[in-house]
Amino acid sequence: MGELAQLKTAAAALEAQRGNLGDEVVDAGLRPLLERIAALESPMPEERKQVTTLFADLVGFTTMSEQMDAEDVRAVLDSYFALWTASIEHHGGTVEKFIGDAVMAVFGMKQASEDDPERAILAALDMVTSLADLNEILATEQRPPLAMRVGINTGEVVVGAVGDRRQEEWVAVGDPINVAARLQTAAPVNGILIAHSTFRHVRGVFDVQEVPPLELKGKAAATRAYVVERAKPRAFRVPARGVEGVETHMVGRAAELKRMEDAFLNAADGEPGMVTIVGDAGMGKSRLFEEFAAWLDLLPDRIAYIKGRAGQGTVQDAFSLIRDTIAFRFDILDTDPPSVVRDKLSSGVGDSTAELIDVEAGGKPFALIGHLLGFDLGSDALPADIEAQATHELGTAAFIDWVRGLAAVDPVIFVLDDIHWADDSSLDLAARLVTEPDLSRVLVVCGARPALYTRRPGWQAGERRHHRIDLAPLSNRDSRSLVAEILQMVPDVPEDLRDTIVAAAEGNPFHVEELVKMLIEDGVIVKGSDVWEVAQDRLATVRVPATLVGVLQARIDALTPDQKSVLHRAAVIGR
Numbered sequence: 001m002g003e004l005a006q007l008k009t010a011a012a013a014l015e016a017q018r019g020n021l022g023d024e025v026v027d028a029g030l031r032p033l034l035e036r037i038a039a040l041e042s043p044m045p046e047e048r049k050q051v052t053t054l055f056a057d058l059v060g061f062t063t064m065s066e067q068m069d070a071e072d073v074r075a076v077l078d079s080y081f082a083l084w085t086a087s088i089e090h091h092g093g094t095v096e097k098f099i100g101d102a103v104m105a106v107f108g109m110k111q112a113s114e115d116d117p118e119r120a121i122l123a124a125l126d127m128v129t130s131l132a133d134l135n136e137i138l139a140t141e142q143r144p145p146l147a148m149r150v151g152i153n154t155g156e157v158v159v160g161a162v163g164d165r166r167q168e169e170w171v172a173v174g175d176p177i178n179v180a181a182r183l184q185t186a187a188p189v190n191g192i193l194i195a196h197s198t199f200r201h202v203r204g205v206f207d208v209q210e211v212p213p214l215e216l217k218g219k220a221a222a223t224r225a226y227v228v229e230r231a232k233p234r235a236f237r238v239p240a241r242g243v244e245g246v247e248t249h250m251v252g253r254a255a256e257l258k259r260m261e262d263a264f265l266n267a268a269d270g271e272p273g274m275v276t277i278v279g280d281a282g283m284g285k286s287r288l289f290e291e292f293a294a295w296l297d298l299l300p301d302r303i304a305y306i307k308g309r310a311g312q313g314t315v316q317d318a319f320s321l322i323r324d325t326i327a328f329r330f331d332i333l334d335t336d337p338p339s340v341v342r343d344k345l346s347s348g349v350g351d352s353t354a355e356l357i358d359v360e361a362g363g364k365p366f367a368l369i370g371h372l373l374g375f376d377l378g379s380d381a382l383p384a385d386i387e388a389q390a391t392h393e394l395g396t397a398a399f400i401d402w403v404r405g406l407a408a409v410d411p412v413i414f415v416l417d418d419i420h421w422a423d424d425s426s427l428d429l430a431a432r433l434v435t436e437p438d439l440s441r442v443l444v445v446c447g448a449r450p451a452l453y454t455r456r457p458g459w460q461a462g463e464r465r466h467h468r469i470d471l472a473p474l475s476n477r478d479s480r481s482l483v484a485e486i487l488q489m490v491p492d493v494p495e496d497l498r499d500t501i502v503a504a505a506e507g508n509p510f511h512v513e514e515l516v517k518m519l520i521e522d523g524v525i526v527k528g529s530d531v532w533e534v535a536q537d538r539l540a541t542v543r544v545p546a547t548l549v550g551v552l553q554a555r556i557d558a559l560t561p562d563q564k565s566v567l568h569r570a571a572v573i574g575r
């Protein structure tokens with residue numbers, strides 16, 4: 001019996017005793033029961049959410065199962081489902097249901113985050129790999145191998161809870177789910193087919209092949225789709241933004257750029273410094289870093305430029321941000337075997353590889369640095385009797401020494417982006433780089449969303465060498481210039497169109513771009529090879545694009561339930 005039925009039985013039993021027990025006792029007993037019943041019966045509010053849906057099925061399983069007895073079929077299916085469930089859950093997805101030999105999973109249903117599409121694809125890649133592993137076992141049993149197909153789509157669905165155990169049972173409904181299912185049927189054997197709506201969130205993160213647009217049942221327009229080949233090595237994943245085919249000049253931000261340039265000139269002159277650029281998602285932190293790097297490129301001096309980015313979910317991974325910078329600088333790939341990692345690190349750090357262990361010093365600097373940062377160097381890279389505490393101290397000292405060596409030759413710049421996601425040990429080590437004695441020509445530049453200060457309220461507060469620069473929303477004037485930049489191919493941008501974009505974007509350059517992309521996708525702006533035209537008659541169809549929804553929603557999901565309900569009320573009242 002479910003909780004609700006039990007409660008009702010209990011309430012009825014109590015009610016039946018009214019004659020014996022009296023009103024006071026019965027009412028007092030009933031009150032908590034009735035409250036709980038009311039809570040369970042009141043419908044959970046439905047929410048519109050942007051989610052990423054994944055469908056996967058087995059190819060050739062029906063034929064195979066015809067030659068097996070029912071129990072074996074069940075056993076084979078169960079092992080696939082167990083592996084797939086593990087891949088999906090490992091990447092933060094929820095298995096919605098199994099349908100025959102297929103599985104449906106949703107990413108972002110309970111808690112949306114910006115990288116739902118990326119995680120769904122990583123899960124699918126894992127699933128394909130684990131299928132290959134299972135096939136090896138099947139082969140030993142003289143069974144034919146199985147193949148699979150995956151379809152992934154991102155879009156807004158209605159999410160609600162059903163049943164008594166409302167927290168547990170969530171369902172998502174909506175057209176984007178059907179599209180994911182159809183993509184799965186259209187996917188090549190052992191292939192992962194993703195819709196453009198998913199691809200647009202992961203540009204630059206995976207190697208993909210575009211396939212000819214698909215005519216999907218029930219869809220008027222053809223659906224653009226891509227086959228995912230592999231994830232780019234982590235250090236080379238640079239999520240691409242902006243409107244395809246357009247290069248913009250940076251608008252505004254001259255004062256902020258100037259402060260970074262000054263900080264560099266001071267560092268080059270022997271006054272180390274640290275700058276943290278703070279701004280909401282899409283406000284232009286990474287763009288400012290690109291402009292800064294372009295300015296540095298034009299300087300006559302040589303500079304040791306070292307760059308890294310923290311990723312969502314790396315907070316617990318000690319030194320992962322610094323590891324990222326070193327991997328990028330020395331071209332170390334995730335797939336490199338330990339011997340290659342050793343070679344790249346030792347020649348990068350400037351150690352001779354001739355002898356691995358320098359017993360007196362407790363380890364070679366490159367091995368200590370590699371060990372500290374969590375590179376896999378093989379088990380014999382450090383003396384066996386060295387203690388964890390010692391490796392930590394020696395590793396940190398070796399890293400700082402290496403930077404000191406670099407700074408003796410050229411000014412050194414560390415650019416650390418998205419540090420709101422960075423692990424504490426990397427942040428602490430980065431901060432030490434500007435306070436160490438005899439280490440002067442260093443500048444550390446960080447980019448962070450304001451969330452950094454929830455985690456580390458005192459980040460560099462009161463540090464004489466630290467400068468915090470807040471990125472305010474663009475002024476209306478700058479926003480209008482940005483629209484003009486992006487729409488440089490439109491000969492005469494209608495003023496009302498421009499003002500609509502400026503008003504909706506609220507000074508956020510990323511939102512400006514996303515709104516323009518949406519207008520292009522909706523056919524309001526038509527890209528031509530020489531000029532782009534504006535279809536005035538379609539202007540009325542303006543909607544908020546999925547990506548904007550995703551970004552905003554991810555931020556809303558990060559709020560506490562209290563803040564959320566205030567926001568929901570505010571949204572109803574309007575502003």
Ligand SMILES: Nc1ncnc2c1ncn2[C@@H]1O[C@H](COP(=O)(O)OP(=O)(O)OP(=O)(O)O)[C@@H](O)[C@H]1O
Pocket residue numbers: 241242248249250251252253279280281282283284285286287288418449482509510513
């Ligand atoms: N001042 C600007 N002029 C022109 N384009 C800009 C400007 N600032 C940002 N953009 C563009 O807006 C988009 C978003 O900017 P960017 O990626 O730098 O934001 P961000 O602050 O790093 O966001 P996130 O916190 O999500 O990393 C990019 O395509 C960028 O090129």
Ligand SMILES: [Mg+2]
Pocket residue numbers: 285286287417418447
């Ligand atoms: Mg950024």
